[in-house]
Amino acid sequence: MSDTTGKELHMDGKKKLRSAEWFGRKGKDGFIYRAWMRNQGIPDHEFSGKPIIGICNTWSELTPCNAHLRDLAESVKRGVLEAGGYPLEFPVMSLGETLMKPTAMLFRNLASMDVEESIRANPLDGVVLLCGCDKTTPALLMGACSVDIPTIMVSGGPMLTGRYLNKSIATSDIWRFSEESRAGLMTQEQMYMAEASMCRSPGHCAVMGTASTMATMVEAMGLTLPHNAAIPAVDARRKVLAQLSGARIVDMVREDVKLSHLLTRKAFENAIMTNAAVGGSTNFIIHLLAIAGRMGVPLSIEDFEGIEKNIPLLVNLQPSGEFFMEDFYYAGGLPAVMRNLKERLHGDAMTVTGRTMGENVSHAETHNDNIIAPMDSPVKVDSGIWVLKGNLCENGAVLKPSAASSQLMRHRGPAFVFENIEDFKARIDDPDLDVDEHTILVLKNVGPKGYPGMPEVGNMGIPKKLLDRGITDMIRISDGRMSGTAFGTVVLHVSPEAATGSLFGLLETGDIIVLDAISRTLNVELSDEVIEARRKRWKPNYPVSERGYAKLYQDHVQQAHLGADFDFLRGSSGDAVTRDSH
Incomplete structure (x- = not known):
């Protein structure tokens, strides 16, 4: 029996429950389904529709x-x-x-x-x-x-909300504490105190x-x-x-x-x-x-x-x-x-x-305009997620303007390239690192395939030599992600990622990058001849998984601009059991 939409109905006119395919059966199959559930003390009437x-x-x-x-x-x-x-x-x-x-x-x-x-x-x-x-x-x-x-x-x-030294703190403060510790402004004992005070x-x-x-x-x-x-x-x-x-x-x-x-x-x-x-x-x-x-x-x-x-x-x-x-x-x-x-x-x-x-x-009310502002008097005008395009990110990259520095939204500067996260960790605090506040830090091979998994490392720490000078923000670009608790002028999710052999993967230290976030563009100034020469000598520089889930992931994950889902999972496949053996 069906209604006009084709849905199967019980004789009493109600839509047939999906669970009835298990618990509503008679004979051996119904016996098995109900009997094994009864060891949890479930009485007859719980199986009655x-x-x-x-x-x-x-x-x-x-x-x-x-x-x-x-x-x-x-x-x-x-x-x-x-x-x-x-x-x-x-x-x-x-x-x-x-x-x-x-x-x-x-x-x-x-x-x-x-x-x-x-x-x-x-x-x-x-x-x-x-x-x-x-x-x-x-x-x-x-x-x-x-x-x-x-x-x-x-x-x-x-x-x-956490409390430390009579101030409210939360996970966003981790990044500030980290930079203060690296700059010598916060002792390890103070870090321990803050750590114990945050997640309460x-x-x-x-x-x-x-x-x-x-x-x-x-x-x-x-x-x-x-x-x-x-x-x-x-x-x-x-x-x-x-x-x-x-x-x-x-x-x-x-x-x-x-x-x-x-x-x-x-x-x-x-x-x-x-x-x-x-x-x-x-x-x-x-x-x-x-x-x-x-x-x-x-x-x-x-x-x-x-x-x-x-x-x-x-x-x-x-x-x-x-x-x-x-x-x-x-x-x-x-x-x-x-x-x-x-x-x-x-x-x-x-x-x-x-x-x-x-x-x-319709009946919601605001009880504090300092926290929830009206449209005509916002906290900040620029918000949302800006999508950048250019030769460095043909399929897109993203930037969060509300967490960025306005003076860096238009910037032209030389790249300093880290080939992977291990390279970054090994060199970022080197006092001889050839960087200044105009440098653009680039982190490659932390995208969906390249890590694998696209970790939250895009908000790279500021080099210690710059922290010591009081520099608290600079442009950072990666094919990875960053924690939602983080902040800074950080370009993320570069697609295609470095591991695909894209132009982003061909970047070298000294290349001139031009960010114009206001115009939503991100480009590198390289000639076609240089690009072609680099492409010919490019080799993958990321670990390739040989077994298990990690291999499945690298073989089938899509790029960031598609959501980094598996190519074989797009589209709904419905609630029908894959194969009903009974």
């Missing part, structure tokens, strides 16, 4: 940002149960940004495959994605997009770094309940949001609201505009492009600036400003920002609440 809700948990003690997600999962379960569903928690690979080597980004695609196949292979009607640390949010969403069943996201929330509660970074940017992204796309982005991890309201999300996913299953219904072009555009307003991480662009690729939504790196055009920085948070995520929530959180943006946003975009984005934020 209730929506089965998977709780996809990235809890891990190796991922400190997510170490409280087991507790949050219990709140989700309460919501699922009260709404008449049945929750089943399952683990997937957890990506800890601080501990994983060589870089957590190497494993984003692997975690997304874990999520995709875990959802597809199991009797789930809907899923709640519990995420927090930088890569866990895009990895979980990418995997869920590939399956396309009803999905809602719950972030772990930011940690409380569960949760992810307390600034608008990548984790907060990702939490903001999914709320702006309508995939979470309002205020998901900013409620502190230890605030009781985070648990309330989790419980309400658990209840809501059950209704989404009954209403058959899938990711493909929500992740339209309008949702992606809302995320891009909101990211500009909050001063989000440059990592936003690479993850959003990957998510769009999974959903089959047309989105290119060239689209970003047009969509975010004339949207200023409205949120005064580190690293682009001075406050912290905890302050942001108390000032009104993301709904207040989106209400200030209402004339630009697609207010008719649907969300997991069952209401439009415009309806979700």
Whole structure:
């Protein structure tokens, strides 16, 4: 029996649950599926047509940002149960940004495959994605997009603001402390004191770094309940949001609201505009492009600036400003920002609440204009992510203007090239390094293939000889990424990367580079003859993996301007089990 859309229905008129293919069967197959679940003490009535809700948990003690997600999962379960569903928690690979080597980004695609196949292979009607640390949010969403069943996201929330010497600190201060230590302005004992003072509660970074940017992204796309982005991890309201999300996913299953219904072009555009307003991480662009690729939504790196055009920085948070995520929530959180943006946003975009984005934020209020500014009096005029093009980056490179130095936005200077990160570490503090404040530091072979995994090393430290002179910023260019907590005039994600034999890979120390960020261009002054001669003698200068996942990654990863996803994962493949053997 089918309705007019072709969806299979039960005789009572309700849509057939996906989990019924397991628990609704008779005979041997149904016996096996139900019998093995019963060893957990599940009674008969839980198999009687209730929506089965998977709780996809990235809890891990190796991922400190997510170490409280087991507790949050219990709140989700309460919501699922009260709404008449049945929750089943399952683990997937957890990506800890601080501990994983060589870089957590190497494993984003692997975690997304874990999520995709875990959802597809199991009797789930809907899923709640519990995420927090930088890569866990895009990895979980990418995997869920590939399956396309009803999905809602719950972030772990930011940690409380740190306190050191009676001042507020957070992860953005790590870069400042590091430079002060290298310059001899901060002792090792003071570094230890600051270290012990910074991370004083569960949760992810307390600034608008990548984790907060990702939490903001999914709320702006309508995939979470309002205020998901900013409620502190230890605030009781985070648990309330989790419980309400658990209840809501059950209704989404009954209403058959899938990711493909929500992740339209309008949702992606809302995320891009909101990211500009909050001063989000440059990592936003690479993850959003990957998510769009999974959903089959047309989105290119060239689209970003047009969509975010004339949207200023409205949120005064580190690293682009001075406050912290905890302050942001108390000032009104993301709904207040989106209400200030209402004339630009697609207010008719649907969300997991069952209401439009415009309806979700219509009653939001700003409680502190110093933290959340109105459109006519922004924190900074220049915001968003600028996309550069030129002979050094034919497919694009990115720069975050709100974290850069205005006097460096137009600059012509000689390159000093580091062939890889090991080369950089070995030489950066050499007192005889031939650099000055006009030099442009270049780091090659840290792109998707070249590292592999594209690590967050693009915000290279300033040479010690310049720190000693009081120089705090200079232009740095790489085919890698940088932490969302970092700042400076840093050009990132150069595509094609050095490992492909691109012009960027042919750069040598002394080459004259011209950055005109205002005109969005990045070029090197080299003749065709010089380029051709270098290309003939170019040889790969990066480690090539011979086995396992790293080999799979290097063989199939796409370039940064495509989101660094695997070429064989673009496009959604649906929720049908790969091969049903019963």
